[in-house]
Structures are given as structure tokens and as C-alpha cells.
Amino acid sequence: MKIIVVFKWSKNPQDARVGVDGSVDWRGVKMAVSDDDPAAMEIAAAIAAGGEIIGLTLGDGDVAWAAARGAASTVVVTDALTDVDSSVTGAVLASAIRRIEGVDAVLIGDSAWDYGVVAALTGQLGWPAVAGVVSAETEQGCLRVTRKMGSVSQVLEVKGPVVLAVSASRDEQNAPGMKEVLAARKKPVERLALADLGLVPVAAVNSRGTRFPDTPPARIIDGNDPVMACEQLMAALRADGVL
Known part of the structure; x- marks a missing residue:
């Protein structure tokens, strides 16, 4: 089974600077790992069944993050802008995923920081998707996926290719040590540009104002x-x- 885990695809809202006029300044803020990213890696390891896990990220973040947690290699779109809207980010991720043959599942954090990316990615790929995933396992060629919706848990059987949007139920328990991080930096990294994906860079989105809903x-x-x-x-x- 070949699995792609998308990591560091959104910004932590706590890193933004909010002006007295309500304007939001994201300058200098990089993509950050959400609480859901380690959970996505854990589920990927559980369903890989001896297969291949590939990390996928954008911009200038730490490309060794997924490799230190078990990914065999990492793909990074180096010139993808991080201050565009969710639809653009989803399109970039989908284009990078389509370049990789034989993908059975894409795991991405169901992050509260930017829900739109998950929906945009799923729409671009045209694959079935399951949100709120808390665990998964392989069984007779299918994935048995457990998702939590409110106080209710559901178990679904799905076949790939599929997008699993993972929701963390706890903090990361076994963060990699220095030995794993150093070994991860020796794993293969494929660096792509938007031109390699047939995409044109999109200018940053300009906010015209911020206010609470009515x-x-x-x-x-x-x-x-x-x-x-x-x-x-x-x-x-x-x-x-x-x-």
C-alpha cells in the first residue's frame, strides 16, 4: 500500500498579529505542524502493511518531519505560497499527489486552523473522503476506518484511493529523538516547483477587513x-x- 501524508499545510492562528483595526498580519509566519499531523502519521503506519509512506509538504518547513516518523521519502513544493486561500493550497497539493503513481490513500490533518484545504483537496482529486478519522486498519483489501462525529463513533469500510482527514484525540506520545531526526535527514527528498506541476504562482490574498459575524x-x-x-x-x- 502506498500512502501520502500531508503535513505542515496551514498556519497556526496564534502566530498571527492582529492590529487594533482588526487587520491580520501573517508576515514571517511559516507553516506549522497541527495537532492532527502526528495522528495522521500514526494511522499511516498502522495501515501501511509494509508498504510505502511518502510525506508531502509546502514551502520552507522542516522536510525531515515526516521522515523522522516513518516516511520513506518526502516531496516538497518549494515555491508554493503560504498566504493564499484554501482552494489554491488544495490545488497545489492535489497536483503533487497526481504525480505519484499507485497512491492508495492520502492522510491529512482535519485541522481546525484551515478546514478549507481538506475540502479543496478532496474536490480536486475527485476521490471519496472520510472526515473526523481517529483510527484505521487494513482488512481483506479494505480499510476499516473509525471516525468520531460528536459523541458517536462510526466504523466504515472503504477502498482506495481515498482521502482520510484525521482528527487527533491526544497529543503525540512518541516524538522522535535526535537519532531519528538525524537519520531522517538522509532520506530522499524530491523538490518540486509550481512549474513542474503545470501551475502558475498566485498572488497573495489581500484582506479588506475583519469583523465578527452578525x-x-x-x-x-x-x-x-x-x-x-x-x-x-x-x-x-x-x-x-x-x-
Whole structure:
């Protein structure tokens, strides 16, 4: 089985500088590993079954990160801009993935930092996708994927190629030591440019302003009990004056 793990594809919102006028300054902020990236690597190792794990990243981050956690090699798109919108980032990742033959699964962090990249990547590839993945295993040529939605866990059987958006349930338990990091720097790294992917660099997105939404946050109703869910929905609609 050949698996690609996408890592360091978004920026940590805590690194942004917010001005008094609400403007957001991302200058000097690099792609950062999210809490979900180590979990994606753990699941990749669990389903690889002696196959190949390839790390995929953008920009000028640490290309040895995935290699130190078991990836056989790493692909990096060196001139991909990190201050563009999610659709552009998804298109760059998808183009890099399509260059690699025989991919069975792509694992990517279901990061709260930038949900849009996961959706854009899946749409560009045109593959089935499972979000909220917390574990997976191989069984008789299929992947048995466990995902968590609210308080409910579901087990799905899927066949590749497929995108698994991984959600971490805990912090990384076994971070690599210096020995693993040094050995990782000797593993193969393929450096690509946007031109190699047939893509044209896109100018940075300019923010015209930032403000809070006019409506309150959405309320999520647990659908585990359909009758209770309907009652809660009707009560919420009446409270908001819709009914």
C-alpha cells in the first residue's frame, strides 16, 4: 500500500498579529505542524502493511518531519505560497499527489486552523473522503476506518484511493529523538516547483477587513436520537421566531 501524508499545510492562528483595526498580519509566519499531523502519521503506519509512506509538504518547513516518523521519502513544493486561500493550497497539493503513481490513500490533518484545504483537496482529486478519522486498519483489501462525529463513533469500510482527514484525540506520545531526526535527514527528498506541476504562482490574498459575524454561532443538535433531535430542532426554531 502506498500512502501520502500531508503535513505542515496551514498556519497556526496564534502566530498571527492582529492590529487594533482588526487587520491580520501573517508576515514571517511559516507553516506549522497541527495537532492532527502526528495522528495522521500514526494511522499511516498502522495501515501501511509494509508498504510505502511518502510525506508531502509546502514551502520552507522542516522536510525531515515526516521522515523522522516513518516516511520513506518526502516531496516538497518549494515555491508554493503560504498566504493564499484554501482552494489554491488544495490545488497545489492535489497536483503533487497526481504525480505519484499507485497512491492508495492520502492522510491529512482535519485541522481546525484551515478546514478549507481538506475540502479543496478532496474536490480536486475527485476521490471519496472520510472526515473526523481517529483510527484505521487494513482488512481483506479494505480499510476499516473509525471516525468520531460528536459523541458517536462510526466504523466504515472503504477502498482506495481515498482521502482520510484525521482528527487527533491526544497529543503525540512518541516524538522522535535526535537519532531519528538525524537519520531522517538522509532520506530522499524530491523538490518540486509550481512549474513542474503545470501551475502558475498566485498572488497573495489581500484582506479588506475583519469583523465578527452578525449572527450567533450555530447550534449543533446530536442526531443519535432522531425523536429527541426533532424536538430540539422544533424548540430552537420556535425560540428564534421561525415558527
